[in-house]
Amino acid sequence: MATLAPHSDGRSDRTRPTAPTPRAPGGVPGLGHVVPLLRDPLGFMESLSRVGGVVETRLGPRRVRVVTAPALVHELLVALAHDAPRGAVQQTLKDAFGDGLLMSDGQAHRDRRRSMGAAFTKARVADYVPIIQSVVKERIAGWGDGRLVDVEREMNHLALDVVTRTLFGARLDDDLAAAFHRALPDLVKGQIVHSLAPHPAFVRLPLPVNRRFDEAVRVIHQVVDRAVGERREGLGEGVREGAREGEDDGREPTLLSLLRAAVDPATGAPLTEDDVRAEAITMFGAGTETVSTTMTWLLHELARHPDVLARVVAELDGRLGPVAGAASDALTPEMFDHLPYTANTLREVVRLHTPNAFLMRTASRDVTLGPYRVPAGTELLFSLTALHRHPDFFPDPHTFDPGRWDAEGPAGAAARRAAMPFGAGKHKCVGENLAWAELGVAAATILRTLRLVPVPGREAREVVWTTVQAQGLAMAFAPRTDADAAVDL
Numbered sequence: 361m362a363t364l365a366p367h368s369d370g371r372s373d374r375t376r377p378t379a380p381t382p383r384a385p386g387g388v389p390g391l392g393h394v395v396p397l398l399r400d401p402l403g404f405m406e407s408l409s410r411v412g413g414v415v416e417t418r419l420g421p422r423r424v425r426v427v428t429a430p431a432l433v434h435e436l437l438v439a440l441a442h443d444a445p446r447g448a449v450q451q452t453l454k455d456a457f458g459d460g461l462l463m464s465d466g467q468a469h470r471d472r473r474r475s476m477g478a479a480f481t482k483a484r485v486a487d488y489v490p491i492i493q494s495v496v497k498e499r500i501a502g503w504g505d506g507r508l509v510d511v512e513r514e515m516n517h518l519a520l521d522v523v524t525r526t527l528f529g530a531r532l533d534d535d536l537a538a539a540f541h542r543a544l545p546d547l548v549k550g551q552i553v554h555s556l557a558p559h560p561a562f563v564r565l566p567l568p569v570n571r572r573f574d575e576a577v578r579v580i581h582q583v584v585d586r587a588v589g590e591r592r593e594g595l596g597e598g599v600r601e602g603a604r605e606g607e608d609d610g611r612e613p614t615l616l617s618l619l620r621a622a623v624d625p626a627t628g629a630p631l632t633e634d635d636v637r638a639e640a641i642t643m644f645g646a647g648t649e650t651v652s653t654t655m656t657w658l659l660h661e662l663a664r665h666p667d668v669l670a671r672v673v674a675e676l677d678g679r680l681g682p683v684a685g686a687a688s689d690a691l692t693p694e695m696f697d698h699l700p701y702t703a704n705t706l707r708e709v710v711r712l713h714t715p716n717a718f719l720m721r722t723a724s725r726d727v728t729l730g731p732y733r734v735p736a737g738t739e740l741l742f743s744l745t746a747l748h749r750h751p752d753f754f755p756d757p758h759t760f761d762p763g764r765w766d767a768e769g770p771a772g773a774a775a776r777r778a779a780m781p782f783g784a785g786k787h788k789c790v791g792e793n794l795a796w797a798e799l800g801v802a803a804a805t806i807l808r809t810l811r812l813v814p815v816p817g818r819e820a821r822e823v824v825w826t827t828v829q830a831q832g833l834a835m836a837f838a839p840r841t842d843a844d845a846a847v848d849l
């Protein structure tokens with residue numbers, strides 16, 4: 361039954377022209393579209409944009425509608441935010457970790473987001489930049505000796521260190537970081553399998569994917585408890601002394617202190633330790649893999665595009681002076697406003713390798729999405745990665761081309777409107793400022809210190825779970841010298 365709620369175009373549901381929702385081709389009886397989705401998840405999602413703006417698929421008995429058009433995804437996230445709350449992808453995490461910001465909705469979400477906002481403002485992120493820079497320098501310290509570097513593992517460790525030190529004022533020992541790194545792939549693999557499984561009972565079957573998911577959840581709880589929970593009593597086991605940069609710096613609170621000071625506006629009661637832990641886990645989950653896969657893809661693309669690499673290095677050298685170590689070494693967030701080619705290169709890597717491959721919402725009442733009627737209870741699936749490979753908005757979409765972001769006129773404007781790697785609306789990524797700072801600082805520090813030495817046959821492979829992983833990238837690095845700078849320029 362249609363309702364009369366207003367939409368972003370000002371027309372009510374009843375006065376909008378409607379269109380039938382097309383079905384995705386290639387379904388088989390019983391399984392529906394499970395096979396093409398498993399075989400080539402992004403290829404399948406990309407192919408649906410040729411079928412319609414909203415397309416009906418079947419996952420066994422489940423009917424799931426895929427939203428393929430950028431304007432409709434935007435409408436879903438912004439205009440329909442209240443009528444289409446979180447879906448199965450987030451529910452899986454909620455079941456495992458509790459009601460953190462990434463999983464919650466409604467008033468609880470609004471209150472929590474308000475309490476935590478101060479830890480993510482542009483001004484606060486500027487305070488984090490020196491911490492990020494020292495994390496990057498520590499991480500890359502041994503890279504220049506010619507050994508083979510497992511880029512994905514190193515970037516994961518780097519992103520984990522940044523979140524731990526900036527938001528929680530703590531440091532993890534290497535064994536904890538390694539355990540976390542091992543657990544994350546099992547988590548995102550289990551998350552997508554559980555979210556898209558044809559039947560809820562699948563989660564309880566004694567399958568390897570379920571066992572590994574449960575084990576990953578256990579490890580992540582353990583890491584977060586040891587890194588964060590025990591800071592109330594003092595430093596936890598596995599958390600090193602003398603690492604309070606982000607915390608108690610005399611100026612601003614950390615995320616952890618904001619959470620511990622927060623109260624429930626309705627009751628005045630402070631958050632429980634479980635609430636604090638759920639938020640901490642959310643930040644570790646949402647704020648590490650996204651950044652580390654993006655950094656891994658960045659190095660992969662730079663190694664494959666020496667022309668782009670040379671322009672980025674020339675721009676960094678021109679602005680900051682060649683080779684790190686000079687007085688110009690201290691980075692600031694504003695600096696990236698004056699590094700347009702570097703900024704476009706980061707933008708392009710986030711477009712082509714957008715981390716969030718699958719997100720979901722569920723219609724809580726009958727709604728209209730563009731011209732499509734969506735009955736209450738419908739599950740809606742969208743892929744920001746597939747969206748950013750839509751050929752109508754990003755010509756030659758699989759080509760890595762930072763220059764596309766300079767395009768003027770309607771085509772450039774349409775691409776900029778269609779790009780939403782951090783989502784939109786009330787659930788838009790709270791960590792966006794921090795993410796750009798991490799990507800910029802890491803890129804500038806690595807590229808001003810080291811020369812990339814690609815290793816044939818060790819390029820990154822795209823593996824798609826809830827995030828788009830860059831698996832297998834290994835690379836060697838050599839220290840940069842003034843002579844390198846001259847060559848690069």
Ligand code: HEM
Pocket residue numbers: 461462463473523642643646647648650651654710714715716719720744781782783784786787788789790791792794795
């Ligand atoms: C390249 C890096 C990143 C990308 C592409 C990214 C992308 C996203 C996207 C698309 C969403 C919206 C999800 C939805 O609508 O269902 C989101 C939400 C979120 N992100 Fe990020 N993210 C990144 C980095 C970070 C970082 C560094 C943090 C924190 C340390 C973070 C924390 C969160 C949280 C807590 C949410 C939930 C926000 C809410 O619902 O209010 N993210 N992110």
